[in-house]
Amino acid sequence: MARAKRRLVVVSNRGPFRMQIVGGRKRPVRAAGGLVAALDPVLRARGGVWVSTGDGDLPKDLRIDGARLPYEIAQVKLTRSVAEGYYEGVSNAMLWPIMHSMAATVRMTGPAFEDYATANRAFCEAVLASSKDSDLIWVQDFHLMLLPAMLRAERRRAHIGWFCHIPWPGSDIFRVLPWREAILQGLLGADLIGFHTEGYAQNFLRCVNDLVPAVHVDFSRMQIRHGRRTVRVVVAPIGVPLDAIQTLAADPRVSAEVERIQQWVNNRRIILGVDRLDYTKGIEQRLLAFEQLLRSDRAARNRYVMVQIMVPSRTDVKAYADLKTRIDQRVGDINGRYASAGRIPIQYFYRNLPPPQLYAHYRAADVALVTPLRDGMNLVALEYVACRMQGGGVLVLSEFAGAAEYLEGALRVNPYDVHDMATTLKAALAMTADEQEPRMHRLRAEVHKLDVHRWADGYIAQLER
Numbered sequence: 001m002a003r004a005k006r007r008l009v010v011v012s013n014r015g016p017f018r019m020q021i022v023g024g025r026k027r028p029v030r031a032a033g034g035l036v037a038a039l040d041p042v043l044r045a046r047g048g049v050w051v052s053t054g055d056g057d058l059p060k061d062l063r064i065d066g067a068r069l070p071y072e073i074a075q076v077k078l079t080r081s082v083a084e085g086y087y088e089g090v091s092n093a094m095l096w097p098i099m100h101s102m103a104a105t106v107r108m109t110g111p112a113f114e115d116y117a118t119a120n121r122a123f124c125e126a127v128l129a130s131s132k133d134s135d136l137i138w139v140q141d142f143h144l145m146l147l148p149a150m151l152r153a154e155r156r157r158a159h160i161g162w163f164c165h166i167p168w169p170g171s172d173i174f175r176v177l178p179w180r181e182a183i184l185q186g187l188l189g190a191d192l193i194g195f196h197t198e199g200y201a202q203n204f205l206r207c208v209n210d211l212v213p214a215v216h217v218d219f220s221r222m223q224i225r226h227g228r229r230t231v232r233v234v235v236a237p238i239g240v241p242l243d244a245i246q247t248l249a250a251d252p253r254v255s256a257e258v259e260r261i262q263q264w265v266n267n268r269r270i271i272l273g274v275d276r277l278d279y280t281k282g283i284e285q286r287l288l289a290f291e292q293l294l295r296s297d298r299a300a301r302n303r304y305v306m307v308q309i310m311v312p313s314r315t316d317v318k319a320y321a322d323l324k325t326r327i328d329q330r331v332g333d334i335n336g337r338y339a340s341a342g343r344i345p346i347q348y349f350y351r352n353l354p355p356p357q358l359y360a361h362y363r364a365a366d367v368a369l370v371t372p373l374r375d376g377m378n379l380v381a382l383e384y385v386a387c388r389m390q391g392g393g394v395l396v397l398s399e400f401a402g403a404a405e406y407l408e409g410a411l412r413v414n415p416y417d418v419h420d421m422a423t424t425l426k427a428a429l430a431m432t433a434d435e436q437e438p439r440m441h442r443l444r445a446e447v448h449k450l451d452v453h454r455w456a457d458g459y460i461a462q463l464e465r
């Protein structure tokens, strides 16, 4: 008889649902983003619990789309001051820039690390209360790097995994963190540690080797001997829910929306940018590259339009508010300089678009310009390719996105080199259908291999071993 599957406990800072007022009534709304799209179906299929921060306002018998949610939700409630230190002070102001190799952006605030530890401890208690010894515990991302060791101290034999959704920097940058060893010791409580690329995994092994005493790191087998335990490190690139995206992107309502977008831009060819508003995403550099194209080629002003869609993010953090101001000014400046009657060069949205509208933009775009200065993977690049079912379209991709390791069919750019980006953009726009087709064909095969369900199932199977 087949052994029953172990129950799965997913732990992440943000959870899959939150209460929101819709049409005057408070209702549970599914959170956007790749993580929820990846792990919600897995939990639905095998049952389990999702532990995340929240106000405790989700009803016990949560109903989604008319049916009872087949897994549990546990919410960790943090005090306002702990939440601030943990989320703003450490996660956003320190860990995010360091992990993206932007050490100069770090703002160090001493006591915030205590809040980070307190928040991780609160998660630990919630996980212990809602799980049992035999469960698989899968901790997500940089908000919860102390949690694996906290759990290990209580559950010696548990199967604990941790996945890093963002890059892992070189040891020379990681060591800028004052509590670097505490973080690494925290992670070494896990059995299985996953990264998007081989480069991040090797950087992590190097950090452990350089900064943690009394461990043995085997770089080629990607294992760490830590006391009596062995920690395995794996390369597990995340993907997108391919079938779901393709089904929705093919919907006749999405096709109608594609036509509407094309009319709205006067049938100019579309260069698309889609990002969470973040200084790692290279949005300003991208705008400069487009400006260079407009400046160098008069005809470009009538032929092309850039559509930039940004979802607001971390809006109460100063670095993000400042970036928003700079982007607004840059867009205004370019539009002021190069607009002519009925033709605005940059169409700019600052809001979350629902998937049908987002996918219509992917379908309508001749070129997707994905230019992060540094990015763990970048799902936008994969979503663009997933929506190009008719073939054609060009993906211009930063060499500093994890996705660049897997998408050979993209045109590569260095986002710090604005001239290189402008030249590559021009080349992308000049590509004939015959040149685009084989590249997109190759990209589609590459994105197919990165299906998100395969990512989740593969990781869980390794954690179960």
Ligand code: ADQ
Pocket (backbone or CB within 6 Å): 032, 033, 034, 035, 165, 166, 238, 274, 275, 276, 309, 310, 311, 351, 352, 353, 354, 358, 375, 376, 377, 378, 379, 380, 383
């Ligand atoms: P993010 O930094 O959030 O994720 P990304 O991978 O690009 O970056 O995912 C963004 C998601 O938000 C995409 O699914 C995209 O469709 C959506 N999105 C962006 N703008 C939107 C808008 N205006 N309206 C609606 N949706 C929008 C982190 C890491 C990444 C890593 C993922 C997954 O930083 O490197 O790929 O986790 O591991």
